[in-house]
Amino acid sequence: MRHLAAILALVLTPLMGQAEEVVLGLSSDKVAITADFNGSDILVFGAVKREAPIPEEPLDVIVAISGPSSPLMVRRKDRRFGIWINTEAVQVDAAPSFYAVATTGPMKDVLSKIEDLRHKISIPQAVRLVGASPQVSDPQRFARAVIRIREKSGAYQILEGAVALDEQTLFRTSIALPSNLTEGDYVTRIFLTRSGKVVSDYETVINVHKVGLERWLFALSREQPMLYGLMSLAIAIAAGWGASAAFQLLRRG
Amino acid sequence: MQIYLPIAEVSVNAFLLLGLGGMVGVLSGMFGVGGGFLMTPLLFFIGIPPAVAVATEANQIVASSFSGVLAHLRRKTVDLRMGTVLLIGGLVGAAFGVVVFNHLKSAGQVDLLVKLCYVVFLGIIGGMMFLESLRAIRNTRRGTPPKRKKHGWVHGLPFKMRFRTSGLYISVIPPLIVGVCVGVLAAIMGVGGGFIMVPAMIYILGMPTKVVVGTSLFQIIFVTGFTTMLHATTNYTVDVALAVLLLIGGVIGAQIGTRIGVKMKAEQLRILLAIMVLVVCFKLALDLLITPTELFSIGTEGGH
Numbered sequence: 001m002r003h004l005a006a007i008l009a010l011v012l013t014p015l016m017g018q019a020e021e022v023v024l025g026l027s028s029d030k031v032a033i034t035a036d037f038n039g040s041d042i043l044v045f046g047a048v049k050r051e052a053p054i055p056e057e058p059l060d061v062i063v064a065i066s067g068p069s070s071p072l073m074v075r076r077k078d079r080r081f082g083i084w085i086n087t088e089a090v091q092v093d094a095a096p097s098f099y100a101v102a103t104t105g106p107m108k109d110v111l112s113k114i115e116d117l118r119h120k121i122s123i124p125q126a127v128r129l130v131g132a133s134p135q136v137s138d139p140q141r142f143a144r145a146v147i148r149i150r151e152k153s154g155a156y157q158i159l160e161g162a163v164a165l166d167e168q169t170l171f172r173t174s175i176a177l178p179s180n181l182t183e184g185d186y187v188t189r190i191f192l193t194r195s196g197k198v199v200s201d202y203e204t205v206i207n208v209h210k211v212g213l214e215r216w217l218f219a220l221s222r223e224q225p226m227l228y229g230l231m232s233l234a235i236a237i238a239a240g241w242g243a244s245a246a247f248q249l250l251r252r253g
Numbered sequence: 254m255q256i257y258l259p260i261a262e263v264s265v266n267a268f269l270l271l272g273l274g275g276m277v278g279v280l281s282g283m284f285g286v287g288g289g290f291l292m293t294p295l296l297f298f299i300g301i302p303p304a305v306a307v308a309t310e311a312n313q314i315v316a317s318s319f320s321g322v323l324a325h326l327r328r329k330t331v332d333l334r335m336g337t338v339l340l341i342g343g344l345v346g347a348a349f350g351v352v353v354f355n356h357l358k359s360a361g362q363v364d365l366l367v368k369l370c371y372v373v374f375l376g377i378i379g380g381m382m383f384l385e386s387l388r389a390i391r392n393t394r395r396g397t398p399p400k401r402k403k404h405g406w407v408h409g410l411p412f413k414m415r416f417r418t419s420g421l422y423i424s425v426i427p428p429l430i431v432g433v434c435v436g437v438l439a440a441i442m443g444v445g446g447g448f449i450m451v452p453a454m455i456y457i458l459g460m461p462t463k464v465v466v467g468t469s470l471f472q473i474i475f476v477t478g479f480t481t482m483l484h485a486t487t488n489y490t491v492d493v494a495l496a497v498l499l500l501i502g503g504v505i506g507a508q509i510g511t512r513i514g515v516k517m518k519a520e521q522l523r524i525l526l527a528i529m530v531l532v533v534c535f536k537l538a539l540d541l542l543i544t545p546t547e548l549f550s551i552g553t554e555g556g557h
Binding site: 150 | 254255256257260262263264312313315316317318319320321322323324327365478481482484485486489491493494496497500501504505507508540541542544545547548550551
């Protein structure tokens with residue numbers, strides 16, 4: 001009996017801790033990359049479920065979608081002997097291939113610094129630089145460079161005010177996934193905040209994968225590289241011969 | 254029409270790729286160069302990852318060179334014997350070049366070395382060809398008959414062999430050495446090496462320009478085929494979808510280019526190639542000298 005009580009307490013504590021909960025819907029939880037894939041819009045919508053009356057403080061919603069992370073080598077050019085060459089290099093431990101944060105208002109109003117550190121929500125939190133090499137001064141420059149370059153290419157997006165919130169209950173936003181998407185699990189997190197403090201969070205996964213011919217070619221190139229290479233060469237030779245023969249016919253005809 | 258490339262993992266316009274392939278194919282058929290030294294930077298520019306661009310480019314060159322060689326074979330402008338000798342040297346050189354490349358990669362700065370290689374070689378070759386062709390064109394205008402080929406040091410070496418198509422009776426040592434040198438450079442720079450091979454055949458071996466183009470294409474097929482297999486099996490960076498789009502344009506372009514090339518005078522052909530080589534050289538040199546707008550660059554771990 002004591003055991004049961006303990007288990008019940010364990011199960012109930014987190015539930016009781018969150019007075020407000022997210023009920024989420026996604027326009028699709030799978031993105032299929034086909035041969036004519038040209039980006040995809042994901043509609044994230046949901047409602048806030050609560051047992052108690054709505055608190056005084058206004059509610060804010062943050063939606064963060066993160067692509068698969070991988071380590072990166074970031075290099076910096078410098079002028080040596082009159083030409084620009086790579087001099088410094090820093091390994092960034094993990095940086096997502098895609099990252100989008102959508103909020104109901106300005107980032108600094110909806111999320112406090114401490115809560116951002118705890119939940120790792122904003123873009124600078126997503127680019128991790130742990131074991132920086134000691135011979136480089138201010139390694140954070142390199143992490144900032146990654147963010148700058150990827151924001152410019154559209155891989156990292158801050159969409160302040162892009163989440164619409166009705167009656168402090170219904171929210172929705174649309175996030176555009178770019179056409180140069182990499183395969184993997186895209187972790188989608190929803191945070192409910194009040195005066196910068198996270199009061200509830202929810203996590204789900206959007207699965208992005210190649211299908212059909214794309215899938216088949218990718219798998220073949222990894223599993224049967226020899227066969228894949230020979231196939232590439234055979235196609236090249238056939239195409240070269242075909243064009244030559246076709247032109248020969250044209251000239252005669 | 255957008256196409257998602259399975260290995261490069263980017264989405265690009267199919268017609269843009271067809272056009273690029275066609276343009277480079279024309280040049281390839283005209284000058285007997287694979288076109289890699291032009292195509293690879295163009296692919297970088299439209300956002301294809303460098304590793305995929307280099308590997309796929311090799312595959313595409315196989316197609317356009319094969320198409321070009323067939324056109325040249327019909328005209329009997331391929332010296333198969335000379336091609337084979339060059340090829341033997343080329344494969345030895347390529348294998349050696351891969352070893353050098355990996356060694357430099359572990360030492361870092363391989364990017365810079367490749368670029369410097371390009372600038373130096375393109376500059377020297379382009380400049381020399383340009384001056385020589387200019388002189389030749391001026392001589393024909395004045396009506397001075399072109400001088401008969403001199404008997405240089407090349408003709409004094411042992412192991413002589415008769416290359417009937419080229420009308421040469423020379424030692425096999427110079428073509429072998431040329432083959433090895435081009436092979437090494439081709440492996441390091443990630444190209445077929447036609448733009449080095451063509452001038453070397455004209456100026457060092459003294460082959461007639463008409464035969465040079467076909468013979469160069471002949472050996473490029475094998476060198477780039479070898480490179481494609483190496484990339485496909487070790488780096489998994491050959492993108493068949495990208496290659497197909499490029500080579501459809503490429504093979505058609507190569508046929509057109511060959512026909513244009515046959516109609517043109519040898520000096521004109523050489524001076525055009527020289528100008529093209531110099532333009533690419535100038536562009537690469539500018540990249541090294543001008544302050545870049547973004548000092549930082551992102552590479553994958555371990556890659557270059």
